[in-house]
Amino acid sequence: MASRYGPLPLNDSLRDITTQVARVPLRMPARVPWLIALILSLALLALFLASITYLFARGVGIWGLNIPVNWAFAIHLYVWWLGLGHAGTLISAMLLLMGQDWRNSLNRFAEAMTVCAVICAGMEPIIHLGRPWFLYWMFPYPATMAVWPQFRSPLEWDVWAVMTYLIVSILFWYIGLVPDLATVRDRAKKRCWQVFFGIFALGWRGSARHWAVWNKTYRTIAAIAVPLVVSVHSEVSLLFASGQIPGWHSTIFPPYFVLGAAFSGFAMVAMIAIVMRHTFKLGHIVTARHLDVLAKVLLAMGMMTAYGYVFEVFDAYYSGETHEIATVHDRFFGEYAWSYWGAVVCNFVPLQGLWLERVRRSPVLLFLISTSVVVGMWLERYMILVTSLYKDFLPSSFGHYTPTFWDWSTYIGMLGLFMTPFLLFVRFLPSISIFEDKEVLAREKEEAAHA
């Protein structure tokens, strides 16, 4: 039961929180479901490895790409994965700085999800290269011929953005994890776990000085991470907006992409929160109140994304550009209209249920709506890419795009690349922040006592 003083139930003791969270890595309560999930994701990972082995052996021609649609799955999934990741950073860093306590039950696994998603996102541009073995040419290494990367290219910005984002995300996640690693180290019974957690706890003893330094570091990294969410996805949108292709060449793209990213990311966090809460019986820590707040944010993000949709259409007509208008028409009625209307329906129709508190607090409904949003955003990224490319300016070079088996196998396999490390994280590390929740509970109790 959530108290009126905060998201956590007052009748729990601080010790309860530690016990509930730490038992997950130490005594795996849901061993069988976890194993099944791990086997499934390892199978997907194997599919991914097989797919990219074939890809590297033969070339990107195994996908359905062509001229004009020479970017498809790899790039649209790059945007999609990166978008999913953004919610983790927003929840952890932004809400931390804004002092939103409720984020303390969600931030840890949201950050882990971010790291996994950014790894997947980072893979996409690599495997989509015609000659991936020359990937390092995108980095400013001291080449004998003194050739540098081309800094005007949005792809180059991508390299920097993703690398920065990945490093900051991992740092933020790890720093936030240190006190809890120490807790788990202290609670571990087996020697191997004690050593394992001991190493990663970096000798944390919980002294006041430790806490002081930790607080400073954590908040500094958070302050760095927050603008990154905006800059990284703005930059991703420029990958499209810098081109002259109708449907891409629009100034609305950066905010439109950032909001869309946060939208899909919050949906992803909601999905994971609900699954973990259910599987590991963490109802006392991830409470209905948390779901309610998450759903409200999701609704807000969704409505802002919808605004982007409206203005994208408005922009096209307002510009009077025949090609822009033709692309919008084509999205409405053309060959890939299913992707446009699919995105509109999946993103915004079930979402409207979240106006009702009953729906917001229902784990099943929220899960379904979130799934719909993740699918909808997937369709949106596909739509933005394919519908713009397949018909651009000259009618003679219009084409088609149909994903092949290898397009799908690479994508579905990559879900394994996302899930496998995440499952290992859930299994071996405290997936919810123990000390931060204790802090919240302590404060709640204090406030309750004063009242």
Place this chain on the structure above:
Amino acid sequence: MRDLPPMTGKRVWRSLEEYQHSDAFGEMLKAEFPSIFDLWTVDRRQVLQVMGASLALAGMSGCKPVRSDDVVPFVNRPEGFIEGRTEHYATAVLFDGYAQPVLATTSAGRPIKLEGNPEHPTFRGGSTPFMQAAILDLYDPDRSQAPLMGGHAASWADFDGQMTRWRDAWAKNGGAGLRILLGPTTSPTLLRQIDGLRKALPQARVHLFDPIATYDGSAEQGLRPKLDQAQVVVSLDDDLLGPGPSQAVHARAWGERHGDVSREQRMRLLMAETTPTQTGAKADRRLGISPSRLPMLAQAIAAAVGLSGGEVRLTEKEVAWAKEAARALTEARGRSLLMIGRFAPGHLQALAVRINQTLGNLDRTCELAPRFTFAPAAGESFLDLVRDIEARTVSALFVLGANPVYQSPGDLDFAKLYASVPLRVHAGLHVDETAARSNWHLPLPHPLEEWSDARSPDGSATIIQPVVRPLYDSRSIHEIIAALTADQPPAAKDAVRQTWAGQLTDDDAWIGALKTGFVQVPPVAGAIEAPAATPAVNPPTGRAGEVEIVFRPDPMVHDGSFANNGWLQELPKPLFKTTWENVVAISPAFARQIGAKSGDMVRVQANGRTIDGPAWVLPGQHERVVTLFLGYGRTRAGRLGTGIGYDAYRLRSAANPWAATGTVKVLGTAAILATTQEHHLLDAEGEDVVRSVTPEHASAVLENDRDQESFYPPWPGDKPAWGMVIDLDRCIGCNACAVACQAENNIPVVGKDQVAKGREMAWLRVDRYYAGDPEEPETYFQPVPCMHCEQAPCEMGCPVHATVHSPEGLNLMVYNRCIGTRTCSSYCPYKVRRFNWFDYTTDAPSPTEAQRNPDVTVRGRGVMEKCTYCIQRIEAATVQADIENRQVRDGEVMTACQQACPAKAITFGNLADRGSAVREQRSSKRNYALLSEQGTRPRTTYLARVDAESADG
């Protein structure tokens, strides 16, 4: 090429099994190869295995040009040899037996490129796709490489041994029973040799097999147009600008009278056609008409110019067109020309001569010319041969340079007849359908490998000199035919030299003729008779519910002889933009009627036989006409041409090979067509893409073309600024530029599967657009190379500097820096970039790599490529200019497409040079940039088409 099915050994042997019923073959086997004959009678399967292995070995050993294994590279450079320098030789390749004069470029002894011969008086350097692609035939890996006896590798010594016996027999009986079936030829040497043969063996007969003319040997029209003299051309189904031996000549005449010429100079073209052609696409007034009504239209014109004609009933549209045609013809009396297509019946050909005579055009815009192709005497047509075979009077048949088993009309069953001839000898470039059913197959050399001669359509001759030693164990047709009568036949060179002994008397004259690449042949004395008016044979009109079917050679593989040429197969047909197969062309109205759309399989029935092919809804096609294209459905063409498309020869009848009536049924299945461009009528989205100027609006510049401001500084002017202007008024959409580009720039062939996926590699494409009513559309052609934008969107997208701008304004592509992000292509508004989705080059079959241009990088997997403005040519000219301490002169650099264009529609040069032709053209009022509103400032611009007539005509 990797996705194409390799030719399997199986196919070879499947047809051999047909031999098991042939006694003649068995007997021969017994006489020549007793050991194999034993096996043959005991266990055929084993024979097949034995022979299969031997053929495979022969094939493998023959794959590479012959080279001894103890070669040693030279230490001291031979005098006069400069590495990397190319040599040029004037020679000719053949099209329908006619010479197509070329300059062959060789590098280190291997021919790598053909250009039109600029010295030639009528071709003047123009070329056609077929001329450009002929070099690939030289390196065709499926070419026949050694003589075959009954499909089994044999040697020329074996053949000579046999020949001695046959020759003795023929010498005794005067050649009784000996027949020669000759493909179309103009070779004076061959004609001389045939005369000699006829004298030596009076009983022997020489038959003509020309599937592109008629089977009954009736003469083609004697009217030779001089298009460059004509101001008004009325064409009745004569595709003057389309594929043919005179295409380059006609296109040049077209080009000279289009573009920036005065109104008086401008050629007016009126075209009535049974199926849309390039000529119709370019015509000022076009009329679609069914073949059965064409004679009436011709008669109407004849009547209007003052010849007595029968009563004709025409539709309103046809009357209007005929009236206008007649008025145009008479108004320009003496400067007008009426042509009738070679597929039209004979009496119309005669009518054309009479009309031109009446108008005083004869000897001004056209002339009656003697026929200098091989003309069969009475009783020597192909149908006569067929009759004789049926009568069993043919004991030996030599098929030289023809493929009658494939190209015979379907009502003859020639394959069976052929098998009934006791001795069958085939000579050709490929082990084709006919070769597979012959006792002997003899490999012929490619024209670039051996001495010969041939005449161009204008009558001048070209001595065909070899530019490379024969790659395989082949023997010239001249030697083969001489061996029929002589024990020690002269070598081909001596035979040719002997033919010209009278005219090219000394070595200087001979060498002079070789250098210039042509010999003027003095006209034959005596007036030429106008063809007699033959009785009118009107094409069948068909019963109710039937459509009229017309047969046409395929626009790119012609009669099927280019079927194994990957460049031509992958070249989009000018009007359909389909590749790798032939289609059944139907009109939009008929398509609606039968409920078919492009790609739907239809069954066409005619003459009691059927073929199944994919429908193609062709704007401008006459409603009641269905067009079938010859040249596909081959069973033994080689690894590329075998088993694709349908075989239209099967529907043909011997009596009326170019027309039929029949029915069309939709089958309910659909084929995947490999098109490079879909049907798109120009709507609001594309209206500015191709532009026209009219007398009222002389400027092609539109409101939104205002030169937009840019943040970037203008391009510095101290260097050459390379630019290109393409004149859409001159372009006839022939694709010569596209093949020339492919040959020059080592562009790979990727196969039907890849083209269907949208991965064709052509750096230069010719876009085709329609505007207006689909039944009577305006057709536009637009060649699109890289625009070399001054503000190139592609360049800012590349993260690794793989596409950059040169100081001379070229948009460069650095292949070895490219990592394949494809951002450049995504950003390119013109979509001219091509990507190596797979490794398209490593596994190209040997010896095709010998054709590659050593000055152009062969691209590997995963890199982007595109038009470079032939930078290798620019650099070569710049180096030469630097050596001579001067600027590059205007016209010194010719891009491959520019050089190939027969209509001179492409101009290239230095825009910074005030006197350059390209600069002058760019200042034309017709000049416009493609998608100028994008602010890319393209260096390639277009000159708008001229609509000299207002819309209502």
